[in-house]
Amino acid sequence: MKIRRFLSVFLLSVLLTALFLVPQAAALDSPVLDAKxxxxxxxxxxxxxxxxxxxxxxxxxxxxxxxxxxxxxxxxxxxxxxxxxxxxxxxxxxxxxxxxxxxxxxxxxxxxxxxxxxxxxxxxxxxxxxxxxxxxxxxxxxxxxxxxxxxxxxxxxxxxxxxxxxxxxxxxxxxxxxxxxxxxxxxxxxxxxxxxxxxxxxxxxxxxxxxxxxxxxxxxxxxxxxxxxxxxxxxxxxxxxxxxxxxxxxxxxxxxxxxxxxxxxxxxxxxxxxxxxxxxxxxxxxxxxxxxxxxxTVQTVFTKDDLIQEIPVLLSKETNAVLVHTAEDVNILLPNDVTTDMLERKVTVYGDTAFAPIEAGQELGEMTLSYDGYDYATVKLLAADSVSVNRFLQGKYLLSQFFSKPLVKILTVVVILLVLAVVVWVRMLRPKSRYGSRGRRNRGTRNYRGRRR
Missing domain, CATH: 3.40.710.10 (DD-peptidase/beta-lactamase superfamily)
Structure with missing residues (x-):
């Protein structure tokens, strides 16, 4: 029991020490003013x-x-x-x-x-x-x-x-x-x-x-x-x-x-x-x-040569992702108690997805850097490399996009209904045989037994 109690106290002490050793950002003291x-x-x-x-x-x-x-x-x-x-x-x-x-x-x-x-x-x-x-x-x-x-x-x-x-x-x-x-x-x-x-x-x-x-x-x-x-x-x-x-x-x-x-x-x-x-x-x-x-103070968060992250790419068999970098060096005025590694990144890709073909330097999205609910900067993100397009995947995608449009869907349904209406109309207008169907005539011949004498 004494050993267990000792171990519990020891572990608790270690955890508390680690907690206090974590660097904390202290809020800046506000200036003391006379002004209203x-x-x-x-x-x-x-x-x-x-x-x-x-x-x-x-x-x-x-x-x-x-x-x-x-x-x-x-x-x-x-x-x-x-x-x-x-x-x-x-x-x-x-x-x-x-x-x-x-x-x-x-x-x-x-x-x-x-x-x-x-x-x-x-x-x-x-x-x-x-x-x-x-x-x-x-x-x-x-x-x-x-x-x-x-x-x-x-x-x-x-x-x-x-x-x-x-x-x-x-x-x-x-x-x-x-x-x-x-x-x-x-x-x-x-x-x-x-x-x-x-x-x-x-x-x-x-x-x-x-x-x-x-x-x-x-x-x-x-x-x-x-x-x-x-x-x-x-x-x-x-x-x-x-x-x-x-x-x-x-x-x-x-x-x-x-x-x-x-x-x-x-x-x-x-x-x-x-x-x-x-x-x-x-x-x-x-x-x-x-x-x-x-x-x-003004702090450099990124240079334009820094690679930020990979963005998924569709319509290419060459690669399924492309690296992006900022359009320019990112220098931000920050409180002295906020370091660059404390900034939160939010990357937004235009159209939610990057599609091939992509040229190096092409603008693909933007990144917002924020801390404690305040947006410090929003910067453009550019493709680091070019990505070629696969024509078959591109054609398939364009075709699916075309038929996914509400107007196209409506027109497709209308065309199908028109075709069905024409088929029904043609069948209704087809002339009927004077003596009935062939099957009926055959059944009549097969069942005839002749005249009794």
Whole structure:
């Protein structure tokens, strides 16, 4: 009994030890943020790395001006405006903003070019510049706001409604962190947008009503002119925002080792940390960007020379299977706690079956790589070798396919029924013998016994 008990305890200990020795994937710790809504996108990989209330409606404040800039640049692309075109600021454009809101000091009747106005808009977040550009693009502020909402819908923004051009508070002026990303992604396709948003400062040339004006960026991730202690070495934009109702907001972009990350934080506060006042929109943005760069890496799962698996082949006597490889090298952005061998493979063959003839390099299907319910990549699978077809098997298959079609089946049944109907009809119309059947006549002759006498 003691030996059995000892063996049981020993085996249980071995099993528990083996269990704990199996490598386990630990979930990444989420970043600790102050923001009410937050989003981190890896734009290079096209993946969301982190989201918190990313589709919850919130006030965007001056991040609104990204849409204003986008519509202006699209008007330039269409030829409706040019960057060097002079625009005269109207009285309405410069007086319909809050006196204590951010401004570039543009006066009614002052003339600036479209490009100068864009710099005022994006570098110092000038509210009057947004209105001046709106009137230049659409003729009126109201029509421009309508265009903003139309364009938001076209970009797939489902939680956005604009009420003005600049983001000054209005209960009917709202968006989401996700929608801000969609708008920013489109605006970032314009080189001038990225150049301006990444500029620390800009000198507005003298105008008809002003001497040279020096503008300094409101984005503390790229400029310490306004406040110190927030510079982020890899940041290259994009746009700040603040109102009492919206809180501190920031749309940020950074690029490191060829990877571009985009972060959005909304509803941040100002905090006292160790006796120092900290603007949490800049703190949260840097935290998110660091978290994305430190916890995700691009890993090579397959090269295009790696053979994946065999796919069954029909209609050939040469072979019954063909090897496939990926169409290109497969590099996937993965969390650091997920290794390539943990990815699940799902291979889909087009049409469910591969048929000969097959040429080397022919696309036969695709493979999806996933982990924990998330699809990381879908890649095309190509045949590694050519496979010849057997003509007899091909003909037999084509014939069977032809007769398996519902219409062909119906027509076949109809033809058979018609043939049977013709046969019956012919038999019914055949003339009968006047004296009955031959058999009946023969039986009558054979049974006749003659006349009695």
């Amino acid at each position: 809504c937050a989003l981190l996108m890896d734009e290079t990989a096209g993946r969301m790395l982190y989201g918190h209330n990313e589709k919850e409606k919130a006030y965007p404040a001056s991040i609104t001006k990204v849409m204003t800039a986008l519509l202006t640049l699209e008007a330039v692309d269409r030829g409706d405006l040019s960057l060097s075109q002079p625009i005269t600021a109207s009285h309405l454009a410069v007086t319909s903003i809050d006196e204590d809101s951010s401004t570039a000091g543009i006066e009614a009747g002052e003339v600036l070019t479209v490009e100068q106005l864009l710099n005022c808009l994006l570098i110092v977040s000038a509210n009057e510049a947004a209105n001046v550009l709106a009137e230049a693009v659409s003729g009126s502020i109201a029509d421009f706001v309508a265009l903003m909402n139309q364009r938001a819908g076209e970009l797939g923004c489902e939680g956005t409604h604009f009420a003005n051009t600049n983001g000054l508070h209005d209960p009917q002026h709202y968006t989401t962190a996700w929608d801000i990303y969609l708008i920013a992604r489109e605006a970032m396709k314009h080189d001038l947008f990225m150049t301006i948003c990444g500029s620390k400062s800009y000198d507005v040339p003298a105008t008809n009503m002003s001497d040279v004006r020096e503008l300094h960026s409101t984005n503390a991730l790229i400029s310490n002119w306004r406040t110190l202690g927030y510079i982020y070495d890899y940041a290259d934009g994009l746009k700040t925002g603040y109102t009492d109702e919206a809180g501190r907001c920031l749309l940020a972009s950074a690029i490191k080792d060829g990877r571009r990350l985009i972060s959005v934080v909304l509803g941040c506060t100002t905090k006292e940390v160790n006796g120092e006042t900290r603007l949490m929109n800049f703190v949260d943005s840097a935290t998110l960007l660091d978290w994305g760069y430190n916890n995700f």
